[in-house]
Amino acid sequence: MTDAAATFQLDGHDVPFAPGQSILAAAQAAGHYIPHLCYHPEFAPHGSCKVCTVKVNGHTHASCTTPAHAGDVVESATDELTQLRLNLVQFLFTEGNHFCPSCEKSGSCTLQGVAYELGMTTEHYSPLFPDRPVDASHPDVLLDFNRCILCELCIRASSIHDGKHVFALSGRGITKHLIVNAATGRLADTALALSDKAMTVCPVGVILRKRHGFAVPIGQRRYDQQPISAIAGEPPDEEGAP
């Protein structure tokens, strides 16, 4: 009926969308930032982090997996939803071991960028301090599982783009964790290559190139310069390394 000029309302703004396009994708395309972590424009959304949760006609939905419909009234930048997102990000900080000052990804980390955007000052909940040994077996790549937020982007990139299935998940609930495709459990024994897409998609500091540390000084990195909301939708400046 109104396909040519189909729009929905996002916090009072008219946002155009293509048939089947998600609320998040349409908002990004129109220059509106909705905080998110596990969404990546090159992969099918799966909606696990829930940070992009919005209210559509009064009901909460993950905006990355919810198709836009003409006339939808979508709320995103409200106090209520900001509080919800803040809690979800605090959950993620509580769940892993995130020590930003000593992290090579600091300043280029999406989790940190979103946390700043939401005004997070503490993780609020008692940290779970999980025991997650690093995997330094690979000659060129370090895996620091302490920072994993289980967004599954490396899993999707390796299986869909690289055709390798280097990464997968095991465990359940709070014990869910990233594993690699090797009987030894070591990254060195997988088919991972530096040129893989999976090397470039980690939003946090899990998959790191060795011998690239601090190539860009802290203070001059992506989200050190501008808040994440200001550069949403732009492609990452440098692949993989901070």
Added chain:
Amino acid sequence: MTATLDLAAIVQQHGGDPTRLVQILHDVTAVAGYVPPAAITELAARLGVARAHVEGVVGFYSFFSSEPRGRYRVRFSDNITDRMAGSEALCQRMLDAFRIELGEVSRDGLVSVDHTSCTGLGDQGPALLVNDRAIARLTPQRIGAICSLIRGDVPLHQWPENLFAIHSHVERRDRILGSTLVPGAGLAAAIARGAAATIAEVERAGLRGRGGAGFPTGAKWAACAAAPGPTRYVVCNADEGEPGTFKDRELLMNHAELVIEGMTVAAFAVGAQRGLIYLRAEYPFLVAPLGEALARRRAAGLLGRAVRGVAGFDFDIELHVGAGAYVCGEESALIESLEGKRGIPRNRPPYPVTHGYRQRPTVVNNVETLAAAALIARDGAGAVRDVGTPKSAGTKLLSVSGDVARPGIYEYPFGVTVRQVLDDAGAVAAQAVQVGGPSGTLLAAREFGRRIAFEDVPSAGAFMVFDERRDMVAVVENFAWFFAHESCGFCTPCRVGTTLAAQMMTRIATGAGSRRDVKDLARVAGVMKAASHCGLGATAGAPVVAALEKFRPAFDHRLRSLDVLPTFDLDQALAPAREATARDDRAAHFDEEGP
């Protein structure tokens, strides 16, 4: 003594089909007691999937392990009703007998003892599972006998059969439990009526899903029938994982043909060629009887090619056994599990009625829904429509357990009051009822006039009664850990929120909680409700929130007066040192006044 693990044969038995992975892992576990890492590597190669995929599936299900377990794998049911019946002391007795800790394997590899979520024997608990057998009505004597049999390394098939007896406690019969079905009668009536008219009859009967959500069954069937494509499936959800629920166990044990008839009617109505029964692993005693019922119906021409002589109506059913994952009761997670994957609920839309099992149109119905559908097919809409309430037609099976004189299955017309059920079951001085299990509704005594119906208190079937002796904080703490254990971990709110909530509940229950914990509980519950991916997370905080509202004094009297307490307990931190030095004198303790 030890059977050899022939993976080639097992994989071949399952046609080399990777979607049969969960069933394959059951076969491996039956032989080896666990899934050895080398077997994971070989299975992946034989099935043509990534090793990490197989490892991930093993790691998802409670009943699989990639680390050695005992030759006798004991799992105590850890529902609150088992605890109320003394399961913790019985479990401790067994641990002491074998000198092991919970979760440990004895040094000789003979036995391991673990907890598991509710085993669906709430009317005859405490209960446990040993390998693939269930044992109910545990007493110190029974535990002693089990320990002796294990210590003597007596093979399970030589254990006294009476140990494994599962009783049937039907206390009230109505339309379904009072029915007698001539096999094929419902199907004959459906065939005579025609597929579209059968769906219309189910719609007219007002049948709604009995698994808890209450979706109109006729609408589900109609959507599946209308979905494009030549292949359709009918799935019977027999995962009955909600703690305190055991009514499907009774239906499958004593009315299996009624349920299978319902599946066959559904298949006729929607045009399905294949059916699957997803049976929870905690009901191993139903595997053989269900297999026999299916064989009987094949022999009678009620399954197989040209069912009841109708040319082109080819339909058969296979049994699929789950592996200890409550989330697989959610229909899309169940389908993932049927496909041999981790049981993660899918994004919807698309819904299973258009993109279900193997991405084909699929009807997923609860056991009780299918039983009711068979009666509607045979007797018409009036079979259920004439009882119940206008919005909740027919009857509901309740699994009554806890502090009642007569636990068991009670079938009532919808609209029955909670008080009526309590009176009939012989409850004395009840202070609370958990209707529908942990994900359902917690009712206090002042609400016992409310009615079991979709429009008032909906129920998936559980009805757990707590009398005035019970500590409601301990009850809710048990539920909180249940959700933490059963969260699939897919989405942030449920994965992290269930664990945070459970930890806070334990802090409060052990007297280490603060008012901040109480505030945070409500906050975490709110996040889970608003943002979770599926019903598990959305309802995980409900019992806590309800208990805070309805049983607040039980919480408050446990809180220390401080608003915030340090989460680090100095005295507790000294405990390992005390144990290592075998000291427990005053100087080995830290107290408020100083060391």
